[in-house]
Amino acid sequence: MDVCNVKNALRVQQREARDSMDPLTRQKASAVACRHAIEAWEQLRIDRNGDKLTLFSYLSFGSEISTTPLIEHCWSQGDRVLAPRVDSVSRTMELREMDEYGNMVPGVWNIPEPALTCKEWLPEMWTGIDWVVVPGLAFDRHGGRIGYGGGYYDRFTAQVEAEKRNNGSVGPLYVSLLLPGQLLAQVPMEPGDLRVDVLFTPEGRFDCDHGKIDK
Template identity: 80%
Template sequence: MDVCSVKNALRRQQREARDSMNLLTRQKASAAACRHAIEAWEQLRIDRNGEKLTLFSYLSFGSEISTAPLIEHCWSQGDRVLAPRVNPATRTMELREMDQHEDIVPGIWNIPEPALTCEEWLPARWMEIDWVVVPGLAFDRLGGRIGYGGGYYDRFTAQVKAGKHNSACPGPLYVSLLLPGQLLERVPMEPGDLSVDVLFTPDGSLDCDHAKSTNDE
């Protein structure tokens, strides 16, 4: 079986498991994972001498782990919060800055997204982002990820990397929030697939860069 077929089978399996999860279990797991993410976010603020930070996060939909606690925390601290608007024609994402809940509207496939009135961040500013919260169905300790198959975040990451040559900024950290059952032993990866840097689970955080270096030794 080729990698694409293995990925698709894993997507179906993981989506079914997530959809069947008890609502209260999912809510508790979301709150716990976001709590660990918020702790790391505030540590970053300390490291940056208290400056305003920039978060780019998907807006959770359906049975996805909720990103709402993290987004609301950032708003409460005066941070900049960006979210994607999907353009299915070009298969790309627009990044738009939201200031409040009222900026969120139903988008394509009824997935929540920022309103068109929200300010768009063009690629030239993407290196200013501190964290990118990446959605996914399955992950492993090396940062491997199985997304939904659209490739939106893979293409976004490639654009960010291309901009690194013209920027003094270190660029964003790629993080993910995980529900129980989403951390697997290993997920299949292909060249060009996005790997995440940190996983936030209900039990704590996992530094994937450290896992990679440990694995390589």
């Protein structure tokens, strides 16, 4: 079985497990994982001398872990919050700045996304993002990730890396929030697949030991 087939089988398995999770269990796990993320976010703020920070995060949908506690914390601190608008024809994402949930509309597949009235962040601005919160179905401690198969975040990361080479910047950090059962011993990866840097689980923070490999 090739890597693509292995990935697809794992996607089905992980999605079914996530969908069958008790909603209260999911809600509690989301809250604790987000709390660990918020602690790290606030440490970053201290390291940056109290500066306002910029978060790019997906807006949770269906049985995904909730990003809401992290997003609302950022708003409460006056940070910039960006979220993706998906173009299913070009298979790319636009990044738009949101300051309240009133900016949110149903998008492709009814996934919530920022309204067109929200300010767009062009690719040359993307290296100014501090954290990218990356969705996924399964992860490992080497930063390996199984996404939903669309490749949106892989292409986004390739663009960010190109911009970093152009302007010599260091950001952003790629992080993920995990529900119980999403951290596996190893997930299959292909060249060009995004590897994340940090995982936040209900058990705590895990820094991926190969977070910068093969982005």
